[in-house]
Amino acid sequence: MYRSLLFFVSARLRRRGLLAGAGLLLACSARLAQAAPPTDDSLYQAWGGKAGIRAVMDDFVPRLYADARMAPFFKGVDPEHLGAQLTEQLCQEAGGPCRYTGASMKLLHADLNIQRRDFLALVEILQQAMVAQGIPFRAQNRMLARLAPMHRDIISETNEAPAAR
Numbered sequence: 538m539y540r541s542l543l544f545f546v547s548a549r550l551r552r553r554g555l556l557a558g559a560g561l562l563l564a565c566s567a568r569l570a571q572a573a574p575p576t577d578d579s580l581y582q583a584w585g586g587k588a589g590i591r592a593v594m595d596d597f598v599p600r601l602y603a604d605a606r607m608a609p610f611f612k613g614v615d616p617e618h619l620g621a622q623l624t625e626q627l628c629q630e631a632g633g634p635c636r637y638t639g640a641s642m643k644l645l646h647a648d649l650n651i652q653r654r655d656f657l658a659l660v661e662i663l664q665q666a667m668v669a670q671g672i673p674f675r676a677q678n679r680m681l682a683r684l685a686p687m688h689r690d691i692i693s694e695t696n697e698a699p700a701a702r
């Protein structure tokens with residue numbers, strides 16, 4: 538499931554000429570729900586620190602709410618709170634001086650019945666926001682590599698098609 542998801546994301550984005558898929562696949566080859574902690578803050582710096590991450594989230598969150606595939610999931614969710622929590626989380630994932638103190642990915646997404654295609658749609662939208670905010674190519678891929686393993690805690694296991702495993 539894990540490898541096929543990454544191949545799918547990579548192939549999709551590569552078709553759009555936007556991603557060097559090999560880097561993402563290599564970086565994500567571990568079968569872990571949580572990527573190992575970052576060893577330095579180079580990704581954080583490449584994103585322009587917390588302000589840079591916040592700028593991408595301020596671009597990303599409205600795109601999510603405007604997307605017909607995503608909007609039903611986010612009905613009634615406070616966009617300001619979502620943006621702030623995502624900023625903390627990505628800041629931490631990038632090796633920045635932040636601590637994400639929100640609920641676990643598993644708990645937050647447990648009742649949402651999120652499918653593989655939903656996860657991929659969110660990645661696609663995030664990618665659009667990163668491009669719009671001028672995040673360097675390699676830094677886009679490095680962040681995606683940190684987020685991709687979370688699919689194990691986010692996608693609803695009970696509804697996955699056997700072929701996707």
Ligand code: HEM
Binds near residue numbers: 611639688
């Ligand atoms: C790597 C991918 C993802 C990450 C890093 C992520 C991260 C987060 C974080 C940090 C929150 C907490 C926000 C808060 O406390 O208000 C959250 C909430 C939420 N996420 Fe995700 N998420 C991901 C994928 C998805 C997907 C694919 C969907 C749906 C298609 C989704 C739907 C939601 C919804 C609806 C909430 C609000 C839950 C609530 O307030 O009860 N997320 N997510």
